[in-house]
Amino acid sequence: MPHHRRLADETPDISEAAARKRALRTGLRATERQVEAIEAYAVQSAEADARLRVVQQIERLEKGGGELFDFLASIARAEVAIEGLDEMPGERLR
Known part of the structure; x- marks a missing residue:
């Protein structure tokens, strides 16, 4: 080839x-x-x-909502109370 x-x-x-x-x-x-x-x-x-x-x-x-929502509500109430205290004149707190 x-x-x-x-x-x-x-x-x-x-x-x-x-x-x-x-x-x-x-x-x-x-x-x-x-x-x-x-x-x-x-x-x-x-x-x-x-x-x-x-x-x-x-x-x-x-499922655990009742306890959680109660806790969150108490936190919210505390926050509102703190905001109220902050708005009060300083002389009243003394």
Whole structure:
């Protein structure tokens, strides 16, 4: 077999190389779209988890709400009383 004939048999066809390159580009684009979709899902999942934690915290507060609301009311009454004292003239307090 002549040398140039053997070389021609071993050299890939240009169209075959171009087809492989196109297939690789197509595969790369598909993989990139999949990664983007997974990343978007991860963001949505994290946001949903955060919302769930807020709802669960609210539910816990509602279960023990009576005691909590009584405590908050006492704090509010104390704040109002302090504001009232601050508005009184200094001579009256002495």
